[in-house]
Amino acid sequence: MTSKKERTHSVILECIRCKVAQPEIKVKKEDYDQWADNGRLIQVAMPYLSADEREMLITQLCPNCWEQLYAPEAELKQFNVSFTVKDVMSLPSWRHGNNKKLAEKFLKQHHNLLSESLRDEGKMFLESLVSTWEGPTP
Numbered sequence: 540m541t542s543k544k545e546r547t548h549s550v551i552l553e554c555i556r557c558k559v560a561q562p563e564i565k566v567k568k569e570d571y572d573q574w575a576d577n578g579r580l581i582q583v584a585m586p587y588l589s590a591d592e593r594e595m596l597i598t599q600l601c602p603n604c605w606e607q608l609y610a611p612e613a614e615l616k617q618f619n620v621s622f623t624v625k626d627v628m629s630l631p632s633w634r635h636g637n638n639k640k641l642a643e644k645f646l647k648q649h650h651n652l653l654s655e656s657l658r659d660e661g662k663m664f665l666e667s668l669v670s671t672w673e674g675p676t677p
């Protein structure tokens with residue numbers, strides 16, 4: 540029996556900054572409407588959402604872009620960030636394409652930062668890629 544109390548409603552978002560489609564967020568439809576239409580505080584309407592999911596619904600930004608936009612400038616400078624979310628999300632296609640060398644260079648340069656800052660699918664992509672990466676030839 541499907542109750543409207545269950546989290547059967549999928550909210551699908553595309554990040555307004557990097558345009559990367561985000562993993563769907565499952566909510567209870569009536570809770571979502573309470574927030575979207577009736578102005579109920581999101582943490583009150585949908586307490587089961589993670590902080591990241593709430594931020595995503597409110598800002599329409601993926602966690603990565605949110606961090607890049609709101610992280611203190613000094614923090615970003617420290618890492619000399621030189622890649623975009625799109626770069627990261629396309630890593631799996633590099634593995635089989637002609638860009639393997641580029642992917643290896645990219646990973647070598649950014650492995651630590653990426654491992655720390657990526658979440659969810661991006662992190663899964665990265666981990667699967669890193670696990671197949673043999674590293675620089677001596």
Ligand SMILES: [Zn+2]
Nearest residue numbers: 554557601604
């Ligand atoms: Zn984004």
